[in-house]
Amino acid sequence: MAILPASCSSARFVLRILGVAGGPRVVHLGPSGPRSKGGRAVRTNADTERVARLLGAWRRSGAPVGVALRDALAELIDGSYLPTGRRMPGQRDLAAVLGVARGTVVRAYTELAASGRLASRRGSGTYVRGAAGPARPAEGRLSSFGGGRDVVDLSSGALPGSELVGRVMQQVGRQLRAHHLQGTGYHPAGLAELRAALAARCTERGLPTRADQVMVTAGSQQAVWLIATALAGPGTSTLVEEPSYRGALEALAAAGGRVRGVPCTPAGIDLDLLQAAVADADLLYVQTALHNPTGVHTPQPQRRQLAETAARHGTLVIDDQSQADLAWFRSEPLPGLERMADPDRLLIVGTLSKLFWGGLRVGWVRGPREIVGRLAELRGSVDLGGPVTDQLAALHLLPHADRQRELRRAFLLRQFEDTREILRTVLPGWRWDTPAGGSGIWTDTGRDAVVLAQRALARGIRLTAGPAFSPHGGHRTFVRLPVWQPQGRFAGAARVIADLAG
Template structure:
């Protein structure tokens, strides 16, 4: 159990933010200092934060200590950091310029090169029905909306009806007025965090947990308490212990990211009882519930077990159909949706009507899309496990119930492994990215959907470069 601290910059988090810092024509020291300046200018290294020690950063980056010494000296000369005797280097207040902090995960997406092998993301390519749904979009679909301004803050009525019917077919009776459409599930998570968390609020999260969610709740200034995942789900006994002081719970009981596990039915019922007893507002992230590897139905969720006044459910079209649609949604009571809409209006007037219309068409074929994803991911999992066993025979994992990733214990320093991977053109997602206290340093989340030759090439390059 732990909560995020922001006074010192964790070395694992910093190396993730640095991204592809060595891929320049400058010296390593200048490349490192330039990358650190970019992070400060972006507001990712907040004023008053202490940088990792020179020795620690050099060891993690796999570079000479002199490289880090030279980079820090440059930052000090240029006024970006100040050195304090016996306590290291600190970011100066006038270097951060008061910018809003972008999540490190979002910053990483903006800096990736197309020529790299990206093994850091579990995002899937489009399912087969997407192209046909786009081609089928016609005047009859568009005509009702063209005379309007195109802004539907809650989402197109037709899509909201389709989403409600989609849940109802799954045995979760839902009404259209309980749906708010967002520009992707990531936006939905951030909006829920902004609406329900903040300074003075204690938020319980899973350890490990979805990294975008951890960033979202931490960014509000809330106290984020990480609770271990055991036997496929959050430790209910620890939730019960912290229940009296917790106001919000963020969890994934269907298909968990990054482990791919699903919470046992009896444990889910126990969790629901704890939530109802203590009145904890629960944001359940169900974006991967459709990606089951063996079952014939999507993974179960908390809806129907938790008092609706205490539950906000997040869903998406990204996993089942395509992330490029940027369509997600929130299911909740009128009070919940009104609070989220108040946060949404200043930053996003409405999701794209075209993408909403395409998604509405696609939801009619959800059953076929689920079967397609299941067959594809099950096949890819077999190939991925065989490749990882061959290249890194000491790595271990629990076979996932679903999702698009493999949660691996490397028995190594996965942060240092990630830095080595960058130097051979491969991106990885190490355990601290999924930790509320930057732990889990031996863990790695690998996507399972890549072509076998791509995965072999990437892991083979890492194995050849990493001393182990």
């Protein structure tokens, strides 16, 4: 049994073997230890945390708290964020996480049941019955999407854009007029010239690649979604690192297959526990180059052993290298499994969004031609291909990747030093390990971070607590903090959080 350090675990991890009727046994790795709110236990499950996260900034100025909660939950139900048949969190659990009286939740549930949205089953709980019709509350969770509220967003690691993106747009316009406007603009697998350039990039990194083994996507998130939708449907089993990239967890969960977590260590996924779990797994999703959210880089010996383990069992490996260009202590991209894993059982995900700008929606998948073709066919039913302008911009930006990587490295390392000093001064009880790179740090708050995130949101600060990064609702004392925020703004937010946590 592995005892994990603070960089990858919220407490001790225990291996539970759960029998599931009609299916294989599941390796379920979840955190143990107390959950506390101001010194008293708060026992809630992962579903409670997810509903609280979906609610977002649900409180409304001038509205009674019960009315605001009722309307926010109604909006989630009407928008199918809480689908029909879903079991709602227990009233006491939801009240504890949201920091409201239990009676507030009871009244909200009662009124939602009266409107036909919820139904109670004696001895079983409260379930979503369905949307009540076209009538919607005037405000609620979705109003926060408009950006009208001034919120300090510490929930995202997305980086500011590079000025190089703007510089290449004139070249993009000329190339459009000369070569592309006469065509349809539909390229489900991506522009041929960009696929060739990305194939050359893979080849240079040690994995011989042809253009037909590469598919261009609208960012790495779409790449992961396509893979999950095509390969991780009902009846499949996918192993992920615990914790893991929350976008991948959402995509895999939506696909309908079983998702199982194997703990992350300071050297990557726990290889002993992986060996015990991989025999009945169809897919293995890892981030060996640079892990999100912990910032761990898997060293070469561990990467080789991981590749050998997957090969022995014939497991298809998805190596998400979206963060590989964000190393803090070296200038070149951090290596993944490209020189080690069986290329016929390996999918590599990459992106330019982290290096140049999130608004540049260019990612890719490198894999066996047959799987790449399947993904392109699936993608064609969704959007017929990404924006040609973005792909042409990517072609012009690729030659500048080395310089931009160095600029990112210097910026992130400088920001980390400033962020570290603020945390040491303002939140001295929080603990973290220095990442190998990335745009954030995985921080143990030493308290219930789900409750803290809800209290911070009421003060205009958005945090993402650890359970969002776990398939099993673990890492409850952790948050991921971005290091790129302007330091004056981050320092002010840290003081507010310290006041809430005091």
